[in-house]
Amino acid sequence: MRKTLAVARKELRQIVRDRRTLVILLVLPVFFLLLYGYALNWDIRHVRIAVDDRDHSAESRSLVSAFVNSGYFDLVAAADDRTIRALLDRSEVRAILIIPSGLGRAVRTARPIAVQVLLNGDNANTATTVMSYALTIVRSESARYQPTAAQPLVSVEPRIWYNPELRSTLFLVPGLIAYITMITAVVSTALSIVREKERGTMEQVRMAPIDAGPFVVGKTIPYFAISLVSALGIVIAAMALFGMPMRGSWLVLLLALSLFLIGALGIGLFISSVADTQQVAFQAAMLASFLPTFMLSGFIFPISSMPPFLQVVTYAVPARYFLRALRAIVLKGTGIETVWPDLAALVGFALAVLTLAAVRLRRQWR
Amino acid sequence: MGRIAVLIWKELIELKEDRDLFGIVILAPILQLFMLGYAATTDVRDVPVVVADADRSVASRALVARFDASPNFTIVDVVTSPNEVDPYLERGRAWIALAIPPGYGEALGRATPQALQVIADGSDANSTNVAIGYATNLIAGYAQALGARLPAGSVTPGIEPRVRVWFNSRLDSRDFMIPGVLALLLLVITTNLSSMGIVREKEVGTLEQLNVTPLRRWELIVGKLLPYALVGMVDVCLVLAVAVLWFQVPLRGSVTLLFALTLVYLMSTLGLGLFVSTISSTQQQAMMTTIFFFLMPMIYLSGFIFPIENMPAVIQPLTYLLPLRYYLVILRSIFLKGVGLETLWPDALALAAWGIAILSLAVARSTKRAA
Numbered sequence: 180m181r182k183t184l185a186v187a188r189k190e191l192r193q194i195v196r197d198r199r200t201l202v203i204l205l206v207l208p209v210f211f212l213l214l215y216g217y218a219l220n221w222d223i224r225h226v227r228i229a230v231d232d233r234d235h236s237a238e239s240r241s242l243v244s245a246f247v248n249s250g251y252f253d254l255v256a257a258a259d260d261r262t263i264r265a266l267l268d269r270s271e272v273r274a275i276l277i278i279p280s281g282l283g284r285a286v287r288t289a290r291p292i293a294v295q296v297l298l299n300g301d302n303a304n305t306a307t308t309v310m311s312y313a314l315t316i317v318r319s320e321s322a323r324y325q326p327t328a329a330q331p332l333v334s335v336e337p338r339i340w341y342n343p344e345l346r347s348t349l350f351l352v353p354g355l356i357a358y359i360t361m362i363t364a365v366v367s368t369a370l371s372i373v374r375e376k377e378r379g380t381m382e383q384v385r386m387a388p389i390d391a392g393p394f395v396v397g398k399t400i401p402y403f404a405i406s407l408v409s410a411l412g413i414v415i416a417a418m419a420l421f422g423m424p425m426r427g428s429w430l431v432l433l434l435a436l437s438l439f440l441i442g443a444l445g446i447g448l449f450i451s452s453v454a455d456t457q458q459v460a461f462q463a464a465m466l467a468s469f470l471p472t473f474m475l476s477g478f479i480f481p482i483s484s485m486p487p488f489l490q491v492v493t494y495a496v497p498a499r500y501f502l503r504a505l506r507a508i509v510l511k512g513t514g515i516e517t518v519w520p521d522l523a524a525l526v527g528f529a530l531a532v533l534t535l536a537a538v539r540l541r542r543q544w545r
Numbered sequence: 546m547g548r549i550a551v552l553i554w555k556e557l558i559e560l561k562e563d564r565d566l567f568g569i570v571i572l573a574p575i576l577q578l579f580m581l582g583y584a585a586t587t588d589v590r591d592v593p594v595v596v597a598d599a600d601r602s603v604a605s606r607a608l609v610a611r612f613d614a615s616p617n618f619t620i621v622d623v624v625t626s627p628n629e630v631d632p633y634l635e636r637g638r639a640w641i642a643l644a645i646p647p648g649y650g651e652a653l654g655r656a657t658p659q660a661l662q663v664i665a666d667g668s669d670a671n672s673t674n675v676a677i678g679y680a681t682n683l684i685a686g687y688a689q690a691l692g693a694r695l696p697a698g699s700v701t702p703g704i705e706p707r708v709r710v711w712f713n714s715r716l717d718s719r720d721f722m723i724p725g726v727l728a729l730l731l732l733v734i735t736t737n738l739s740s741m742g743i744v745r746e747k748e749v750g751t752l753e754q755l756n757v758t759p760l761r762r763w764e765l766i767v768g769k770l771l772p773y774a775l776v777g778m779v780d781v782c783l784v785l786a787v788a789v790l791w792f793q794v795p796l797r798g799s800v801t802l803l804f805a806l807t808l809v810y811l812m813s814t815l816g817l818g819l820f821v822s823t824i825s826s827t828q829q830q831a832m833m834t835t836i837f838f839f840l841m842p843m844i845y846l847s848g849f850i851f852p853i854e855n856m857p858a859v860i861q862p863l864t865y866l867l868p869l870r871y872y873l874v875i876l877r878s879i880f881l882k883g884v885g886l887e888t889l890w891p892d893a894l895a896l897a898a899w900g901i902a903i904l905s906l907a908v909a910r911s912t913k914r915a916a
């Protein structure tokens with residue numbers, strides 16, 4: 180126990196000496212939460228649209244007004260045959276509405292007529308949403324001319340729990356918290372052991388009467404303290420500045436956060452124990468955490484939509500469990516009786532990773 | 546000239562001998578693209594639904610069967626009362642709950658319109674939106690089929706929207722994401738190589754040795770960066786092969802242009818790494834600075850996933866500072882639109898300007914320093 184603390188104290192002293200790293204670990208995460216939380220959302224508005232109105236009737240103008248008045252579209256240009264290609268190639272617009280000549284007459288004489296909506300498919304995510312906007316607008320404009328339209332026999336009345344306005348911020352901010360916390364933790368420990376290997380001070384550690392296990396734990400402690408402070412800072416900033424609610428228990432949140440951090444720090448330590456140079460450790464840490472956490476944790480892409488083999492891989496991504504637990508605690512207000520499977524997974528992960536790191540190190544020391 | 550060649554040769558040998566690094570920068574990107582290519586899908590499938598069927602009639606069971614048959618939904622459970630759905634949503638076992646009121650079947654028989662409640666878990670706003678959309682669509686189609694069987698008055702035909710999607714008719718988010726992943730992988734790998742590689746020599750002391758050789762400053766820099774550029778181009782080839790041959794992402798534009806502009810992009814990323822190395826004294830510092838000041842902002846603000854046009858007006862000008870922004874436009878355009886330099890020249894120019902600027906800054910910083 181004393182040896183573990185001795186290692187921790189030494190590590191802490193070294194950390195404090197590197198001012199820039201310390202500031203980065205403590206201050207930047209909060210700054211980034213603010214920046215990205217403010218900058219990012221999926222609520223798609225101000226969709227740039229161009230119109231090719233070949234009819235110039237009252238009805239066609241009414242249709243165009245419907246688009247503009249919806250609040251989702253910005254009419255930026257008039258298009259014609261020659262400019263359509265260029266507008267889409269240069270992505271100057273997301274959609275082009277082409278109204279054929281004869282629309283007004285067709286509507287007045289109750290004959291069917293089709294309008295074309297060209298969608299810019301270069302961003303599939305946005306295009307899907309823009310398409311549903313456009314379809315809804317055209318259909319409701321069409322319904323205005325059908326006074327006897329029968330009400331559908333069955334319709335849907337949505338009720339949304341936890342996030343009634345479907346604010347994407349409330350969905351994104353927990354994800355941001357998980358992501359920033361994960362990267363900070365992995366990155367802070369990834370170089371800690373391998374640096375000693377490269378500099379040659381590892382030899383001195385080997386000669387000291389300390390075993391690999393306590394050494395690994397001792398290394399984790401100061402980074403854990405720093406990361407915890409940083410992570411709590413982010414959570415509080417999220418609540419104060421983005422109105423992220425806290426409907427659950429602080430104690431459970433703290434527990435989930437701590438378990439997550441230990442696992443993430445453990446990944447960094449494991450990479451550090453395996454790598455021989457800091458450069459390799461850096462690359463490995465990046466490749467293990469940067470993109471995978473972003474894309475496999477359920478932050479952006481729902482895991483249930485991924486192919487089965489990939490879903491299995493996501494079980495090895497600790498952010499997956501933490502994100503689910505975080506959302507449950509913060510947005511749903513559920514307690515430990517609901518989130519314990521995720522917490523158990525985090526415990527298992529942390530234990531596994533730290534053990535692996537210690538085992539690797541012990542083998543190298545022999 | 547020969548001096549640079551020797552330096553390049555030395556770098557390449559060092560790289561080859563570091564088996565771990567070699568594996569990481571050559572093999573890992575393929576693995577990553579493979580995994581991430583499969584992850585990148587915003588198509589929502591198998592949405593777990595819990596149904597509260599208070600009616601238990603033939604009609605209600607027919608509706609439930611409709612949901613079950615759809616690839617978008619998976620029925621998790623069928624309960625009786627709407628109160629019973631709470632635990633499913635709380636525990637995340639279901640994303641939406643469908644509540645069929647008692648008397649549904651009877652009302653349907655009398656052709657009385659009614660509304661069904663769909664209760665959704667809003668904590669995942671993105672998927673919820675999509676799920677509600679699917680449910681609405683499914684029920685609307687079902688209602689239409691029902692209505693067609695009833696001898697009601699015919700509905701007057703109206704304005705019919707016909708949608709055509711350009712460049713990505715399947716609206717496959719993979720075709721949009723994979724070029725983005727390629728760009729990001731290149732960024733991560735090459736900035737690491739150049740920032741860490743030079744600082745390591747500083748830390749270990751071999752930079753001093755290089756200083757006393759007859760190599761001039763610019764020769765040293767070119768000699769150091771060129772091997773990394775080579776590694777980057779090899780990565781591009783490998784990742785491109787996986788993207789086009791395995792994932793069948795369409796590559797409609799000129800491959801030559803793609804490689805040429807990738808070289809320009811590499812100039813920026815390597816220059817960035819070099820710049821970071823001039824402001825860091827330890828590898829730890831270089832790593833932290835690269836990740837937090839450059840890589841993280843780029844993954845969020847470059848338009849990789851979150852569209853720039855959705856960002857607040859004050860933030861959008863900042864994105865012009867990110868080389869990844871331009872390269873993403875270039876890559877996606879070459880892949881999906883097949884356009885050439887006549888459309889892409891503004892982005893290509895911006896990328897080149899960025900690269901030259903950062904390289905000059907980095908070189909200037911390294912010449913002014915004594916060591």
